[in-house]
Amino acid sequence: MNRLLPFFGFMLLVLLFGFGIWWNTQHDPNAIPTPLLNKPAPAFNLPKLYEPAQKVSKADLLGKPYLLNVFASWCVECGVEHPVLQAAGPTLGVQLVGYNYKDAPDDAKRWLAEHGNPYGLLIADEPGNTAIDFGVYGAPESFLIDAKGVIRYKHIGPITPEVLANELKPAIAAMAHEAAP
């Protein structure tokens, strides 16, 4: 019987690898699940992109849910995502807040002029330190934050129509559902 042990051990390994291949088709292998899910979003206090003298803090945004979209002019994938946001922005049901990440303000403004501006609110984090608190490590990334300031959903990578339909919209709906008694 123990002669069959290597065979069974190997078959276990094959199962593991089969799972690995399948898992890769379902997930982005480079995406790290965020430890901040269902935890309060970090406090922030960032200047607006177009009016840098004015600052927006987390407290200012409490009371209504919003989708925080991390983007930058140097980010290729953001260009892929942008049309989707522009089309879906009005129908999302939550405010779209643009988070300009590690970008020179002029570059960002030029990029938005070129690609369009779907954001209701635009804040800028040029040094990128606040982004660390959010666990951001690249762009684009999107956070769905509810009325109480809790992160309910995070997506790493561009928001495609599939992600929009299969993940983001249901998350927004679930959020709205529990808000309504």
Added chain:
Amino acid sequence: MTPELGQLALILALLLALAQSILPLVGAWRGNRALMAVARPAAAGQAVFVAFAFGILVWAFLRFDFSVQYVADNSNLALPWYYRIAAVWGAHEGSLLLWILILNVWTVALAAFSQKLPEVFASRVIAVMGLIAVGFLAFIIFTSDPFGRLLPMPGDGADLNPVLQDPGMTFHPPMLYMGYVGFSVAFAFSIAALLGGELEQAWVRWARPWTNIAWAFLTCGIVAGSWWAYAELGWGGWWFWDPVENASFMPWLVGLALIHAQAVTEKRGSLRAWTILLSIFAFSLSLLGTFLVRSGVLTSVHAFASDPRRGIFILAFLTIVVGGSLLLYALRAPQVVGGKSFKVVSRETVLLIGNLMFAVAAAMVLLGTLFPLIGDALNLGRVSVGPPYFGFLFPLLMLPVVLLLPFGPFLRWGKGDSPALKQVLLRAGVAAAACAIVAAFFVDGQLKAIAGVASLVWLTVGVLLYAIKRWREVPRGRRYPAEMAGMLLAHLGVGVFVAGVLLSESLSVTSDVRMAPGQTQHIGSYDFRFDGAHRATGPNWRADQGVVTVTRNGSEVAVMHPQKRTYLRGQVQTESAVNAGIFRDLYVALGEPMDANDIEGAWSLRLYYKPFIRWIWGGGLLMMLGGFVCAGDKRFRIKRAVKAGIATTDLQVQEARA
């Protein structure tokens, strides 16, 4: 037109490989000599067509044939010819073509040198090699064709990744594949032995030189890869326990266990089942390495582009080959405990313990490498496993091996010899302790460095003591048979390697500094003076080149030229300057100019002082040399007498069975 000839050649090779595998196996089963005789010609034919296909790809690269997609992706007009050849195996499809080419090299060598082996056995061995070839050729033809066209043909190609434009790149994959693929020979021998019910008692002796040579090549490949990473990647490291590195290290460890197990089985007839199992594992891990690198299942800087379809194909192939052989093992492995017995204190025991540690180490590396995947499967969250894990457990597991190594040659087969052992323990132990104490003063009491010195002395004295014993006791001409000389070299290599690792890791100094021209930094006992930077050009790159003059106690040691290159497509590559030495390396990497507009001003630099780092590769090369020398032993050459007697008996039994 020509690239399509390559495709055609591969298809013909596949057909021949099918003939090479199926017909001789049927022939061996049925005792049909005509079918068995198909093996060698089919193997030769397959080799011709594979070599032809490979030649066509090389030709396409040399002639800048950008109508071939693979050539366009991996080379361009400015790439020097030597890197264009290396680019042939720079990406997935071409590297597979190299794999199958090398499989054919081994098969042809096997076909040529196995003339004196019993026909039934030899035809089975060649047939198994053919089966492996079938799998790889099918994989290439159906999922990874390097001859696909790119139309319309672009005027120029993309560039070969700058990291790969290095002499190490020409060397590392072919050597590695010679090793990986070479384990297929030991595998084929074991399968043939299982199929034949092990009527050929001497099969292990026939397998030994092949296995030693394969292992030596794998050692060479790993050493080349490590050296290349050190020289080319700019962070002064030589091993990262990256999944792809681990994929080559696991077969190396199991191959090491296999070499020693084969020695026991060949000389004493014992542990036959273990030897067979180890040869299956060694080759399985080679195949596994191929899977891991190409399937996207693991994250690595090194991995080829992933494609689930390819992943599934290789996984299926892996399942058939390995699963099939393990089933065969379960059914046909030697049931009777055979061979000579041995006492608790004996050479067999020590080798068993060593093999245990190698096997557990390989299992540990596998576990650590696969754990992120296991974590995903069991929903444990994203876990990373890196050098802190491997670098902690591996030395721990190797400690017993290092301690027992000097005793191996002094022990006898079957039973030990206490006085000799005590002498070794005393002499080597005292020498090691004494040197350790002396070293403690030189290295400020750093434990790792002291351990490195102690291990070096312990192992080297152990080897010397045995060499001296042979010198005294055995008349000239028979003192150091090749097998023993190889062993002594390899064991010496272990000592050198361990010393290199421990000393360089504990005594290295690294520093990131900002230097203006004329400034000096003191690292180790050396003074690095930055003499400014200027522009330089190469065949397909422009660079900022710094000049660093290194002095020691006032006298000049070296002038180093680190570069920051920009290649045609904008890729930036740091070419570090390395001043090599037997006892230390000096290493300088250029960072950024303090003022981006003024490259002649101050720069940030990383300076390294790395003592004894060459010993790591020196030790590895000694081990490799030991493997080659051992394989050359006269004892492994087959005499005529073997063939006749056993062949006829074998055939009679086969006919009786059928």
Added chain:
Amino acid sequence: MTRGFIRMLLVALLAFAGMAHAQAIEPMPFANHAQELRFQHLTRELRCPMCQNETLADSNAPIARDLRNQIFQMMQQGRSDDEIKQYLVARYSRFVLYDPPLTPGTWLLWFGPLLILLGGAAAVLVAIRKRSRGDGATERASFEQAPTDNGDDW
């Protein structure tokens, strides 16, 4: 994802990787050599969240640079290694630790090799016991032996 896209991604990643080592060189105003060593050791144990298997010490990715600066600042503030690691894990998950912490989830990882060693040792012991009881009676007469050398039976 199409093959072409993957290829492009890989080229981009590799190109990115090539850039890395120039910008990973960043002189920092360490108070003393011990602090520099501590920083090097710490950043070598931490994984860059963005890259394909690189340490924070070696990676050039912008996030790696930012995190190195953050770690340096925290060191200046007197935080301990554990506090710094906790800070990063709270934001990027345990993914950033190359040294997996010992939790029930990683028992298999940390104790697995020990279990395998014990199992293997047991098998070896059994094998040795079986063998040492033998007295050569199980020798197979037909087994070909190499010529031995001066009683060394090498």
